[in-house]
Amino acid sequence: MAKYLLLKHYRGAPAAVNDVPMDQWTPEEISAHIQYMNDFAARLEKTGEFVDGQALAPEGAWVRYDGEGRPPVTDGPFAETKDLIAGWMVIDVDSHERAVELAGELSAAPGAGGKPIHEWLELRPFLTATPGIAECH
Amino acid sequence: MNEALLRSLTPSVLTVLVRRGADFAAAEDAVQDALVEALRVWPADPPRDAKGWLVTVAWRKFLDANRSDTARRRREDLVEEEPAPGPAPAVDDTLQLYFLCAHPSLTPSSAVALTLRAVGGLTTRQIARAYLVPEATMAQRISRAKRTVSGVRFDRPGDVATVLRVLYLVFNEGYSGDVDLAAEAIRLTRQLAAAIDHPEVAGLLALMLLHHARRAARTAPDGSLVPLAEQDRSRWDTKSIAEGVEILQAALARDRLGEFQAQAAIAALHADAPTAEETDWVQIVEWYDELARLTDSPVVRLNRAVAVGEADGPRAGLAALAALDASLPRHAAVAAYLHERDGDLATAARLYAEAAHKAPNLAERDHLTRQAARLNARRCR
Numbered sequence A: 001m002a003k004y005l006l007l008k009h010y011r012g013a014p015a016a017v018n019d020v021p022m023d024q025w026t027p028e029e030i031s032a033h034i035q036y037m038n039d040f041a042a043r044l045e046k047t048g049e050f051v052d053g054q055a056l057a058p059e060g061a062w063v064r065y066d067g068e069g070r071p072p073v074t075d076g077p078f079a080e081t082k083d084l085i086a087g088w089m090v091i092d093v094d095s096h097e098r099a100v101e102l103a104g105e106l107s108a109a110p111g112a113g114g115k116p117i118h119e120w121l122e123l124r125p126f127l128t129a130t131p132g133i134a135e136c137h
Numbered sequence B: 001m002n003e004a005l006l007r008s009l010t011p012s013v014l015t016v017l018v019r020r021g022a023d024f025a026a027a028e029d030a031v032q033d034a035l036v037e038a039l040r041v042w043p044a045d046p047p048r049d050a051k052g053w054l055v056t057v058a059w060r061k062f063l064d065a066n067r068s069d070t071a072r073r074r075r076e077d078l079v080e081e082e083p084a085p086g087p088a089p090a091v092d093d094t095l096q097l098y099f100l101c102a103h104p105s106l107t108p109s110s111a112v113a114l115t116l117r118a119v120g121g122l123t124t125r126q127i128a129r130a131y132l133v134p135e136a137t138m139a140q141r142i143s144r145a146k147r148t149v150s151g152v153r154f155d156r157p158g159d160v161a162t163v164l165r166v167l168y169l170v171f172n173e174g175y176s177g178d179v180d181l182a183a184e185a186i187r188l189t190r191q192l193a194a195a196i197d198h199p200e201v202a203g204l205l206a207l208m209l210l211h212h213a214r215r216a217a218r219t220a221p222d223g224s225l226v227p228l229a230e231q232d233r234s235r236w237d238t239k240s241i242a243e244g245v246e247i248l249q250a251a252l253a254r255d256r257l258g259e260f261q262a263q264a265a266i267a268a269l270h271a272d273a274p275t276a277e278e279t280d281w282v283q284i285v286e287w288y289d290e291l292a293r294l295t296d297s298p299v300v301r302l303n304r305a306v307a308v309g310e311a312d313g314p315r316a317g318l319a320a321l322a323a324l325d326a327s328l329p330r331h332a333a334v335a336a337y338l339h340e341r342d343g344d345l346a347t348a349a350r351l352y353a354e355a356a357h358k359a360p361n362l363a364e365r366d367h368l369t370r371q372a373a374r375l376n377a378r379r380c381r
Helices: A027-046 A096-107 B003-008 B010-019 B024-041 B050-065 B069-081 B091-101 B108-119 B124-130 B135-148 B160-173 B181-195 B199-212 B238-252 B259-272 B281-295 B298-312 B314-322 B331-341 B345-358 B362-380
Strands: A002-011 A050-055 A062-064 A073-075 A084-093 A122-125
Touching: A002 A096, A027 A050, A027 A084, A027 A096, A027 B135, A084 A096, A096 A122, B003 B010, B003 B024, B003 B050, B003 B181, B010 B024, B010 B050, B010 B091, B010 B108, B024 B050, B024 B108, B024 B135, B091 B108, B091 B160, B091 B181, B108 B124, B108 B135, B108 B160, B108 B181, B124 B135, B160 B181, B160 B199, B181 B199, B199 B238, B199 B259, B238 B259, B259 B281, B281 B298, B298 B314, B298 B331, B314 B331, B331 B345, B331 B362, B345 B362
Parallel strands: none
Antiparallel strands: A002 A084, A002 A122, A050 A084, A062 A073
16 A cells, blocks of 8 residues: 555656647547546546546746745746646555556557557655554564 | 444444345445444434444344345345344354455455454544545445455455454554554454464564554654664553563464564563663574564564674674665665664765665654764764
8 A cells, every 4th residue: 555646747757659749639639638537537536546636737936935024935937947747646556566557557648649648657656654563673 | 432342343243234144245334334323323322232223223224225126025035034133243253254354355455444444343434534545535445345355255264364464554554544543453453363363363463562562652752753772661551561472472382483473572572671772682683583484574684684783793783784685675774773883974874864765754764864964963073
């Protein structure tokens, strides 16, 4: 039982095999893609492995503390940001192998020409909160 | 209302329904409904016979849920066959329930969820919160698990080892959400120990009690990890230790050693030491040798290297470590500790930082980062 984050990037991931920008797909291809993502999440809920899935707006801002009594400084958005997260899915699975298998399936979502995008998804394990018995004598 | 008492009745109520002919999945749903109703109704109107109340309500829920024609025909048969309220069900039934919920066809997470619900009497929401997943996901995980075991004969003896692995997993999850899973694992293992006479069940119960006894001392008020050697031993729960040691000794006397008994023996040797310096490391190394023989687990061999380092000095520990694969989880942490003991602070600091980077959980990462920072600060002074 371990949680994993599947990160989908707008930018920053290695190029996908079927690398056509979404605005150049047909409307039907876009619908098919969205349907695939929804079905995937629904299926994971049925297998008892779904935790969360969210999409992010592409544009955001940088924010930082600017000292006592001053409002936070904001900056951006920066069009040139190298890495841009599009969204994520969190899964709770029995093994790393299962996490890889599911990431592979998600990466097969159809894109241009109805063919799988083969996009690279970033797979990151969660750090758990506490160590178990075996780890601390 | 005592929720623990209510939940302790779960297995026997469930097995009554199954013996009346309800299939396991439907019976389990009905019992869950009855438990939820008990939680609602009992505080204002407690029944005289708690179990009788639960059986009646669960049976009614089961019949209500089976309203189709076929179900009605079957139900009429069932009602005719309904046995007179009799003595408590045989202990064997509870045991069968443990076997079913830990069936080898289930994935570990499914077995854990099903055990907590059908044997432990926890609600789906409580289990979902404890494992930090949405309630809908946990509900699906449980109903899928029930489908998986639906063809399993209820009267077939199962494998105690699989049940123990499930309970061990629950215990290791510790405390999150509003359910104390470690305490729940102890309760379920205690109940199992009452149902079956098996030295490894006793061994696991002893291990849990001995480990649980140190819980209060294991974390500082700020939540950070306190290593065994630095724990305030006056905060260990002596009652829990005494019970664990007694159960362990009775199990060991039967001369059927298993890995949980060996792990408990190591925990007992730590518990016996009034100070960290007085720990009998030589005996602990011997127990690790037994454990390595029983399990051949890399984690055991890593822990053995630590014990060797304490018994025969850090150089001996490093020599034992050198025989192990450096890619093992926590290898760097053990190496860092032994190098520090050996006086090589620069290497130790570097290895602590490396270990922190690879740590699988937050508490350990923070602890290892502090260790590296402590050595770096000392070296730079």
